[in-house]
Amino acid sequence: MAANASPLGYALLGLLHQREETGYGLQKFFEDSPMGAYSSSPGAIYPALKRLERNGLVVSRLREDGPVKRSKVYSPTPDGTEALTSWLKSEITKHDVETGMDVLMLRFAFYGLLGDRQATRTFLAALAERIEAYLGTLEDTQALLERAGADVHARLALEAGRETYRAQARWARRALNELEGAADER
Amino acid sequence: MAANASPLGYALLGLLHQREETGYGLQKFFEDSPMGAYSSSPGAIYPALKRLERNGLVVSRLREDGPVKRSKVYSPTPDGTEALTSWLKSEITKHDVETGMDVLMLRFAFYGLLGDRQATRTFLAALAERIEAYLGTLEDTQALLERAGADVHARLALEAGRETYRAQARWARRALNELEGAADER
C-alpha cells in the first residue's frame, strides 16, 4: 500500500527520478515548461516536497559542493519509486478521462522511467479505448442537445470537447503504432 | 466591480440564467452532462450556492407549488447577471490558455446569454489567436527537447499537448467561420 500524493506531488516525484533537484530548481523547471500547468509557486512546491518527505517518498540532503550554500537537494527513496510506479500503472478510470486528461498525459510522460515497453503499450491501448468510449457518450449528449434545439454556443462548446477528445484518441493510436513499429526493430 | 466566483460558481450562475433551479436539480444536471467536470457533489454545490447568495449574485425562494416541499429554487439577481457578463467578457489571458481551456470553453458555452454575436466573434478570434501563440511556444519547447535528445515518452506527451491545442484552434477558427456565415444571412 504505497502512500499517494497529489498530481503536483507525483509531478515532483517523477522529475526527481530523472535527476535530484532543489525546490527552486523544480520551480524554475515548471516556470518554463508546459508542465507548469501543475504550476507553480513556491507556496505549493515547498509544502508538497515536505509532504513527500514526511511520507518517505523522497529524502533531502544539504548541498555543500555547489556554488550556493543552504540549498536542499531532494531525491526519491525506494518507497517513492514504488509509489510512482504504482501510480503510473494504476487503472485508467472513466473519471480520469472525464476530468483529468492532463494528469493522464503527465503519467504517460513518465512512462520512460518504467523501462517497460509493454507497459507503455498497455497504457496507450487502455487510454485510447477509454477515450473512444467517452466519445460515444458525448455523441449521445450531442444528439440530445440537437433534438432539444439547444443554443448554438452550447452545441459548439460540446463540439469543441469532442474534437479535443478525438485529437487525443488519434494521438494515442498513432503513438501506439509508432511504438509497435519500434518494437519490431532490433 | 462585480463580485467574482469560482469556476463552479460561474457554472452554476450561468445555468441559473437559463432557468431557475434547485441545488439538487443542478447537481443532477452536472451528473449527466459533460459539464460534470465542474463536478459534482452536494458538498461543493450547496456551499457554492450559499456563497453566490451571500455575495448577492443569486436569490433563493422556497418552492410551494411543485410536488416536493422544502426545496429552494435559486435565480440570478441583476448583480449576478453583471458578474456573469463581465466574467464572460473578461480578457483571455495566456494563463487561461495554459491552464484553463476547460474554463474558457465553459465561458463560451454561456455566450448565448449575451445575445451579442459580435461579442461571440470577438471572443473566438481572441481565443484562436491566444491558442496559436501558445502553439508557437510549444514548438520551441519541442525543438529544445529534440535537441536535448529527451525521452520518447516526454516528446510524445508534448506532441499530445500540441495536437490538443491544434484541435482547439481549428475548432475556434471553424466556429468563427460558421458564425460569420450566419451573420450574412438575414
Next chain:
DNA sequence: AAAAACATGTAAGCTGTTACATGATTGG
C-alpha cells in the same frame, strides 16, 4: 554598488473532496 537570480519558507484564505446525517415523496 545595485540588480538579478538563487534559495527557502510561512500564513491566511478559499475551494474542493469524501463521508456522513437527515428526512420527505413517489413508484412499484
Next chain:
DNA sequence: CCAATCATGTAACAGCTTACATGTTTTT
C-alpha cells in the same frame, strides 16, 4: 411497504493561490 429518488446540508481534511518575509550569491 420498501426502494429509489428528491432534497438539503455539515464536518474533517487536503491542497492550492496569493502575498509576505528573509537572506545569499552572482552578474552587471
